[in-house]
Amino acid sequence: MNIPIARPFLGREEEEAAVAAIRSGWVSQGPKVKEFEETFAKYVGARYAVATTSCTTALHAALAVSGVGPGDEVVVPSLSFIATANAVVHAGAKPVFADIDPDTCNVTVETIAKVVTPRTKVVMPVHQMGFPVDLDPIIDFCKKKKLALIEDAACAIGSEYKGKSIGGYGNLACFSFHPRKVITTGEGGMITTDDSAIAEKLRRFRHHGMSVSDIERHTSKEVVIETYPEIGYNYRMTDIQAAIGLIQLAKLSRIIRRRREIAAFYDNALSRSPHIKVPVVPEYAYHNYQSYWVEVLGSSPVSRDVLMQKLLDKGIATRRGIMAIHLERFYYYVGCVLPATEAITRSTVLIPIYPAMKEDETAYVIRSIKEILQ
Numbered sequence: 001m002n003i004p005i006a007r008p009f010l011g012r013e014e015e016e017a018a019v020a021a022i023r024s025g026w027v028s029q030g031p032k033v034k035e036f037e038e039t040f041a042k043y044v045g046a047r048y049a050v051a052t053t054s055c056t057t058a059l060h061a062a063l064a065v066s067g068v069g070p071g072d073e074v075v076v077p078s079l080s081f082i083a084t085a086n087a088v089v090h091a092g093a094k095p096v097f098a099d100i101d102p103d104t105c106n107v108t109v110e111t112i113a114k115v116v117t118p119r120t121k122v123v124m125p126v127h128q129m130g131f132p133v134d135l136d137p138i139i140d141f142c143k144k145k146k147l148a149l150i151e152d153a154a155c156a157i158g159s160e161y162k163g164k165s166i167g168g169y170g171n172l173a174c175f176s177f178h179p180r181k182v183i184t185t186g187e188g189g190m191i192t193t194d195d196s197a198i199a200e201k202l203r204r205f206r207h208h209g210m211s212v213s214d215i216e217r218h219t220s221k222e223v224v225i226e227t228y229p230e231i232g233y234n235y236r237m238t239d240i241q242a243a244i245g246l247i248q249l250a251k252l253s254r255i256i257r258r259r260r261e262i263a264a265f266y267d268n269a270l271s272r273s274p275h276i277k278v279p280v281v282p283e284y285a286y287h288n289y290q291s292y293w294v295e296v297l298g299s300s301p302v303s304r305d306v307l308m309q310k311l312l313d314k315g316i317a318t319r320r321g322i323m324a325i326h327l328e329r330f331y332y333y334v335g336c337v338l339p340a341t342e343a344i345t346r347s348t349v350l351i352p353i354y355p356a357m358k359e360d361e362t363a364y365v366i367r368s369i370k371e372i373l374q
C-alpha cells in the first residue's frame, strides 16, 4: 500500500473546462472569474465574493481594506499555517497570538479576550482544518469592542456553523484553493463579504488600485481612461483557474460527503483506542474534514514522531499536527507562552483523508495505527 496524506479530486471535466478557457481567447481575469465569484457567493450565502491568487493574498487584501497598518495589532491563533500571521506582517501590522481550546484546536472568545490591547484593530480567527470556530460569541465580542472580524477560512469551504455556511455570516472571510484544501484551482483564493463598498475596495486592491476592471473596459462602448486612486497589487485569479474552480464547486457537496464518511470510519475505530484522542465536533459545527487529526496521548507506548515513522514504513504518509507560528524564528519577537498550543502542536498528527480514498485503504490505516499502539 502507498497512501498519500491528501490528493486533489480533479478529473476530465476540469481538464475540459481549462481547455475551453484557453480556447476562448480570454485567459486572465475575465468572465469566468466573475461567474466563479457569483457562484461561490451564492454557495456560501454571501452577497459578494472577490477572487484572488491565494488565501494569503486574500487575507492581506482583507486586512488592508479594513484599514490595518503599522502600529496596529491583529489577534490570530499561533496554531495555524504560517500564512495567517505572514498576511498580518504583509499588511504592516503585528500579529498577537491567542491560545486555543485543546478540544477543538481553535481559538475561543476567552483566549482572544486575554490578548486584546488598545492597539488591537482586527480579530482573525481560523477555522482550523475546516473545523468551525464558535463564532457567535466572537462576533458579539468584536461588536462590543468595535473590532473588525476577518475569518481565515482557508480550509473551511463548505463547513457550517449553526446550519449556515462559513462565509455566510457577513464578516470578511478568506478561502484557499490550494491543492491541499477541499477544492482547488492549482492556487487561488476568495474573499466573501456582504458590504458592497468593501467588495469594490477589494476589487480595486487586487487590480493595481485601478478604477475600472479589464472586463468593464473591454466591453465598454465608450473609451475609458482609467485612474489609480489608491495603491494596489496584482492579486488577480486567471479565467483558466476560475473555469476549474466552477467545476470543483459543483462537486463540493459530494467531496464533503465522502470526507465525512471516512472521518466517521476513523472516529468509530480510533475512539476506542486508549492512547489516542479523536476530534470531538460540537453540536454547532458541520465539519468538512479538510484534515483529520488525532492526538497521541501520554499513555501511548510510542511517541507521535515514532508513530509517524512507523506509519511511513508501512506506506502511509502523515503530517505533524498544525504548526505553532510563535515557535518559528521570525516570530520570536512577539514573545508569548501558549501552553495549549505548544502541547497540541507536539502531540497531534494528521492522517490520510481524501475523497478518492478507498475503504480498504482507510481500513489499512486504522489497522496499522492499532498495531503500532498495541
Ligand SMILES: *Cc1c(COP(=O)(O)O)cnc(C)c1O
Binding pocket: 053, 054, 055, 056, 057, 080, 081, 083, 084, 126, 128, 152, 154, 155, 175, 176, 177, 178, 188, 189
Ligand atoms: C493554507 C492556509 C492558508 C494559505 O492559503 P494559500 O491559498 O496557500 O495562500 C492560510 N491560512 C490557513 C489556516 C491555511 O490552512
